[in-house]
Amino acid sequence: MPNLGTLFAHFLGMLDMNTAFGSLPHALKLLDYRSTVLGNNLVNQSTPGFQARDFDFETALKNVSGLPVNQLKADAIDLQYRIPSSPALDGNTVDSAVEKAKYAENSVRYLAALNFLSRKVDDLMTAIKGGTSA
Amino acid sequence: MSFSKIFDMAGSGMSAHLTHLNTTASNLANANHVSGDERTVYKARKPIFAPQEQLAQGFHVGSFDQNKGMGVRVVGIVESTEPVLKKYDPSHPKANAEGYVFHSNVNTIEEMTDMIIGSQGFEICVEFLNTQKDLAMKTIESL
Numbered sequence: 295m296p297n298l299g300t301l302f303a304h305f306l307g308m309l310d311m312n313t314a315f316g317s318l319p320h321a322l323k324l325l326d327y328r329s330t331v332l333g334n335n336l337v338n339q340s341t342p343g344f345q346a347r348d349f350d351f352e353t354a355l356k357n358v359s360g361l362p363v364n365q366l367k368a369d370a371i372d373l374q375y376r377i378p379s380s381p382a383l384d385g386n387t388v389d390s391a392v393e394k395a396k397y398a399e400n401s402v403r404y405l406a407a408l409n410f411l412s413r414k415v416d417d418l419m420t421a422i423k424g425g426t427s428a
Numbered sequence: 429m430s431f432s433k434i435f436d437m438a439g440s441g442m443s444a445h446l447t448h449l450n451t452t453a454s455n456l457a458n459a460n461h462v463s464g465d466e467r468t469v470y471k472a473r474k475p476i477f478a479p480q481e482q483l484a485q486g487f488h489v490g491s492f493d494q495n496k497g498m499g500v501r502v503v504g505i506v507e508s509t510e511p512v513l514k515k516y517d518p519s520h521p522k523a524n525a526e527g528y529v530f531h532s533n534v535n536t537i538e539e540m541t542d543m544i545i546g547s548q549g550f551e552i553c554v555e556f557l558n559t560q561k562d563l564a565m566k567t568i569e570s571l
Binding site for chain 2: 329330333334336337338339340341342344390394397401404405408409411412
């Protein structure tokens with residue numbers, strides 16, 4: 295009869311923490327980073343010569359998927375300059391309305407990813423504890 | 429996670445815009461300053477903003493957690509070089525020997541628009557900070 299400890303160890307071995315949550319941890323990290331980039335644009339909205347930056351989330355996620363989360367490097371991200379619709383005379387290319395909209399979109403994505411991730415964790419907890427016990 | 433850095437960034441924005449509002453308030457308060465000497469009359473003060481760091485170099489290399497130096501900073505406050513208004517007013521108590529007085533070069537309309545820009549910038553930073561705080565709290569709660 296196998297003892298419980300061996301069974302548990304076997305189960306933990308099957309559960310690879312780098313893949314257990316799919317690409318959600320990568321997505322969260324990228325979205326967190328994007329909120330920094332967009333926030334930097336917002337904060338610099340009246341800095342002369344400042345050029346707004348952003349990156350494409352989907353492309354970045356494709357580039358980093360499969361990598362262990364703690365080894366994500368910023369050079370996987372192609373940070374680009376926003377093409378301004380009407381640059382200011384002082385060279386600033388931040389359009390605060392555009393940046394606010396992008397930032398709101400990014401926050402919603404972050405919340406969604408966070409929700410999915412915490413449900414995944416709940417699922418795993420159910421699997422570990424077993425069934426409907428309160 | 430780099431929450432503290434994001435808060436630092438929003439804080440730098442709030443502080444910079446507050447400096448902007450302070451100089452605007454000082455300019456408006458001294459808009460009617462009069463002096464008998466061109467050099468001592470009040471001149472409009474303007475803060476100079478600069479990004480915390482030109483991120484073009486250090487931004488792509490290294491890990492996510494090394495993206496320090498985001499935000500904005502005030503590199504200095506300069507006095508406007510606009511010409512001051514020279515008026516011939518010999519009865520003025522501050523008139524100089526030739527009978528001229530000098531009025532400050534503060535343009536109140538320009539200062540009013542600067543005030544709007546400053547308060548909007550401050551508001552955006554506060555909004556950003558609040559959203560980021562909510563996200564951080566939700567992340568902590570879900571752990």
